[in-house]
Amino acid sequence: MGNQRNMSSDGTERDNQRERLVARRAAPVVLFIDGEAALQSCSPNGHDLWRRLEPALRALVALHRDELQRGCAVTTMLPDGSYSLQIVPLCGDGNGCALLLDPFAQRDPLHELDERYALTPREREVARLLIDGANTAEIAAALSIAPSTAVIHVKSILAKTGSKTRAAAVGRITANRV
16 A cells, blocks of 8 residues: 555656646747847757757848837747747847747647648748748748749749739738638
8 A cells, every 4th residue: 555655656746747847848938139149048948949940030030120120029920830939129229139939829820721722831831921021032041941942832822822912812811810
């Protein structure tokens, strides 16, 4: 009986450790970057996330540089939909910002477009960047693809949405968002 109690308490302790690990992994992460988009400091687990997402984060900060320099915060999602991203300028001159990555806000608002327009996961990533106002070069940088590949994805989105322009495609896509 004493052994069973110890095993149960050991099992409970292991469950508690597992829950703490999951909670720590799933907690929002804050990254502080300077004006050159170099990591200055971060919350726990931030370094691993920065190493994994650095190109996409740098591209999104560059894409929204004008808003940040005006002192405006920006909320968007990473191109792959894995995290909600809030970019908050630390001062009005664009010389640094805080990045808040929230995995609990993970949801793909364009998911229903799979059925409506039969977009591939990569096309959804491109569509999300189009909605954010990205041009071909910015799409290519954010997704680490060649500009010619970005053009192919955009043309496919235009064809699937029955649009002649990027603006028309964005209008159709955002009109159908949840």
